[in-house]
Amino acid sequence: MPAIEFICLNCGNCCRNLIGNEGTAGLILFPDEVALFQKRNIKPCAATGKSLTHGSFKIITYQLTENVCPHLKDNSCTIYQERPLSCKGYPFVLSGDSRQPSLLTDLECTFIKELKGRYLSRSIHDFAHCESIEARTVFLEKLRDYYMLEGRKIKRWIYNLKTEKWERYLYERHF
Numbered sequence: 001m002p003a004i005e006f007i008c009l010n011c012g013n014c015c016r017n018l019i020g021n022e023g024t025a026g027l028i029l030f031p032d033e034v035a036l037f038q039k040r041n042i043k044p045c046a047a048t049g050k051s052l053t054h055g056s057f058k059i060i061t062y063q064l065t066e067n068v069c070p071h072l073k074d075n076s077c078t079i080y081q082e083r084p085l086s087c088k089g090y091p092f093v094l095s096g097d098s099r100q101p102s103l104l105t106d107l108e109c110t111f112i113k114e115l116k117g118r119y120l121s122r123s124i125h126d127f128a129h130c131e132s133i134e135a136r137t138v139f140l141e142k143l144r145d146y147y148m149l150e151g152r153k154i155k156r157w158i159y160n161l162k163t164e165k166w167e168r169y170l171y172e173r174h175f
């Protein structure tokens with residue numbers, strides 16, 4: 001089977017449905033991407049540390065609290081060249097598996113949905129290499145240390161947007 005070329009349909013759906021995981025998580029931003037958005041629309045996301053109050057506590061990523069991105073206009077991104085790595089990597093996402101995260105396609109993407117009837121696999125190996133895969137690979141590398149902390153003394157924390165509280169990161173989750 002020839003490799004599938006990912007073609008963005010510019011439907012803007014992925015920029016309108018940013019709150020996932022049942023309302024607990026928004027678009028992930030690395031610290032150097034936070035300035036792309038208004039401060040009031042940003043909350044922390046992932047952190048590491050022995051405890052919430054210990055000096056080792058460190059925020060690794062932030063998240064956008066808006067479901068519809070403020071940079072979306074007429075289904076186009078107004079900051080396209082500078083858009084966050086999360087956006088560049090879409091519709092490829094991390095499996096969230098604790099020790100060995102891998103890349104999958106997101107079934108919520110309109111293009112992937114249209115393929116679904118023909119291709120059952122969510123593996124990225126069915127896809128021709130593209131900028132989105134490259135961006136998600138960089139994204140994964142930036143988070144690899146966070147994943148590898150599993151089982152060590154330093155704990156992983158995740159900020160729940162719904163409860164507005166930090167929780168231990170102990171379960172599978174898609175980034």
Ligand code: SF4
Nearest residue numbers: 008009011012014109
């Ligand atoms: S949902 Fe998929 S097809 Fe639509 S804009 Fe996003 S990446 Fe492109």
Ligand code: SF4
Nearest residue numbers: 015069071072077087
């Ligand atoms: S920054 Fe651009 S690509 Fe990312 S969610 Fe907003 S409008 Fe979409």
